[in-house]
Amino acid sequence: MSTLVLDNGAYFAKIGYSHEKVSVIPNSQFRTKTSRLKTFTANQLDEIKDPSGLFYILPFQKGYLVNWDVQRKVWDHLFGKEMFKVDFADTNIVITEPYFNFCSIQESMNEILFEEYQFQSALRINAGSLSAHRYFHENNSELCCIVVDSGFSFTHIVPYCRGRKMKGGICRINVGGKLLTNHLKEIISYRQLHVMDETHVINQVKEDVCYVSQDFYKDMEIAQLKGEDNTVMKDYVLPDFSSIKKGFCKPLEEMNFTGKYKTGEQILRLTNERFAVPEMLFHPSDIGIQEMGIPEALVNSINNMPEEMQPHFYKNIVLTGGNTLFPGFRDRVYKEVRALAPVEYDVSVVLPNNPICYSWEGGKLLAENPDFEEMAVTRDDYEENGHYICEEKFDI
Template sequence: MATLVLDNGAYTAKIGYNHEKVSVIPNCQFRSKTSRLKTFTANQLDEIKDPSGLFYILPFQKGYLVNWDVQRKVWDHLFGKEMFKVEFADTSIVITEPYFNFTSIQESMNEILFEEYQFQSALRINAGSLSAHHYFHMNPSQLCCLVVDSGFSFTHIAPYCRSRKMNEGISRINVGGKLLTNHLKEIISYRQLHVMDETHVINQVKEDVCYVSQEFYKDMEIAQLKGEENTVMRDYVLPDFSSIKKGFCKPREEMVFTGKYKTGEQILRLANERFAVPEMLFHPSDIGIQEMGIPEAIVHSIQSMPEEMQPHFYQNIVLTGGNTLFPGFRERLEADLRSLSPSHLPVSVLLPTNPICYSWEGGKLLSHNPDYDEMVVTREDYEENGHFICEEKFDI
């Protein structure tokens, strides 16, 4: 029987059969300024000639799946002929859900998977649990690990002991990639150019030029210098979607510090925004969000665990999710944790080579596990016992 692994994130869906490679596909629909009436789904984004002013229709709001119509259309597209050609009657699915998901959302998901698509069997699990499974598989001698998953809507911190999640230690910070992009849009719109409708373009700017500062105040001082002394400043060439299809950062040696560029390129000049935006992950209070930053939340989470386990958590911190890809993220987190944690305990933070697909890879490993058949709910089980059997089996 084929097993399909779907890490159903709020921004991208990571999907693939357990014997193949993963595909990362936008988990939403789009409408473009030029063709308002046509809706594009998932990876049809590539067909849009002019993605400026792109309007996103997202199935997730604040990290929870609320728009089932959009989610169904995305799934229809993913499971359909163009993509994975799923034979539902012979396929088992591993699908992710957020921590502390609402019962109503879980029941809707059970119904859609079993009654509409009619999968042979299903396993609904947290993405962090798959990441932990991946980590323990690679490090069999370790007993504990702490998964830090910083995604589109939230950042979750979840301790695991021997693949079991410790619910009392799970923390959530309401800061994710969406908030960072929106904040960057506001800063640029206020200082330079109105870009509030350009989510797609500014998200790309964020990924291309932002980084996590190791010494925030020192970088702030550099960002205030004039001319070539300002080593933080970068010029970003915005796409016009005819000759420039994708925005890019001008090489430092080509930057003009006095006067204008001769070419007709549209330029964004970025200085302290480059590190002030990702800084929100470490100090949300900078923009008035009354919450802990990631380092404090990790310490808080570890301190809620039994004392003899705490050293193990500090040594096995695993980073997943798109925000961990900012240059300097891992080093800064390790340095901040070092100053907050007890001095006699070693601190070790691991950034996998592909933190976005780390939990999907964990799902792939789990589906090859000899106990996999014990974990899933089959369609017969579901038809006989309804939601009750899913509740009983999936809260692992």
């Protein structure tokens, strides 16, 4: 039996057999301005010659799977002959779902996995639980860890003890990568250039130029300086999809501080947006979301745990998800948690080498675990007992 591990994120699906490498593939469909009638699915995005004004059709809304038609088409593509050539009669699946998922979504997922695709067995689990599994596997002397999963729709903070999630400490912040990209689109559209339709391009800009400030007010002062003293300023060359396929930052020596460039390149000049956008992860109230930032929520979550466990959580903070890739993210989380934590506790913040695929790697380990068969539900079990057996087994 082979096991397929699918970390079904709201933006990227991380998928691969447990004995192979992971593939990171967009979990959506796309339409372009030029060919409105043709729909591209998942990694067919690479075939689009001109992705300006790219229109996303996402299966997830606000972190929950709501558009099953789109999700089915993405899964058909992933499981089909172009990609993984899944032989359902001989395959188990480990699939992730969000925290606090709705029963109706869980039941639809059970039906699709067992009745439509006919997998031999399935395990539905939170991505954070897989990250915790991987962390405990690598640090087997530790009993507790707290996972920060900052993804496309939400940021979740979840404490784990002996591999089980502690429901009393789960905290959700309604800030994720989608909100950051949309905010950057608004700022650029207001200040320079109308880019409200350019989600694909501006998402790339965000990933290329944004960083987490270690001293917000100091960076704000630098961003107001003129000329070469302004070390925050970056000129970003936008793609035209004929000669420039992908946007890039102008090297420092080529930057023209007067703002005039002779060539036909389209330039975005970015200053305080570079750090003001990721700052929303630390201060959501800056844009009117009355919630705690990540460090404060971390401390709040740990404070909800029994006192004797708290030092163990402070010592094992694990960062996962795409937003943790902003330069300076880990240092800022460490600095702020250290300032809020009791003096006598050690604080350690771990950023894995690949925080996007960390939970998939946990799923791979779990699939090879001798206990895997105990945790999964087989198709025979499901046909005999229905959804009830899934609810009983999967709430881990």
